Amino acid sequence: GQQLNQSPQSMFIQEGEDVSMNCTSSSIFNTWLWYKQEPGEGPVLLIALYKAGELTSNGRLTAQFGITRKDSFLNISASIPSDVGIYFCAGDNYGQNFVFGPGTRLSVLP
């Protein structure tokens, strides 16, 4: 079935650094979503992407829908301690069920 890969699996960064993570698939998706999950909480939608090549920002977060429609990346600029959490990507293929990546676990060191 469809699978998403996320890299890196985990990362430790210093406060103030920029972060980059990506999501790849062997299948084409028509929508990419990025979520953040904090411990004991449900995932919260950060950014939604609908068109190949689309670049969308939400505050310090920027995400892009890859041209091939098989990948997406998420960047976080000037990280702060509250950015800690697990970041999931999800791909949707024409209204069928969303497929989720395994997540990237982000730790921010003060």
Next chain:
Amino acid sequence: GAVVSQHPSRVICKSGTSVKIECRSLDFQATTMFWYRQFPKQSLMLMATSNEGSKATYEQGVEKDKFLINHASLTLSTLTVTSAHPEDSSFYICSARDHLNTGELFFGEGSRLTVL
């Protein structure tokens, strides 16, 4: 953004009892809702797709009689863990799709079940 609410957020029960978890879409109608299970430090595992007015579609390996799903209205789906056992202890999360607007998927806050 759209809001999905889950209740209860935490529940502790004795082995052999049944537990019901509710998932509500508060400001949009959801013909489809999804139920996930999440183990510590792992991704979301889709258990079933809840369809309003019809039977749920379960993923392979998920016991239908163990995890009863009812989607009686466009804003409410329930997951009942029947005859719960300690191995059913987990974090259960629902999501709902806002089909009429953006098509985006919104998650509930999650429900942590502990079976003693």
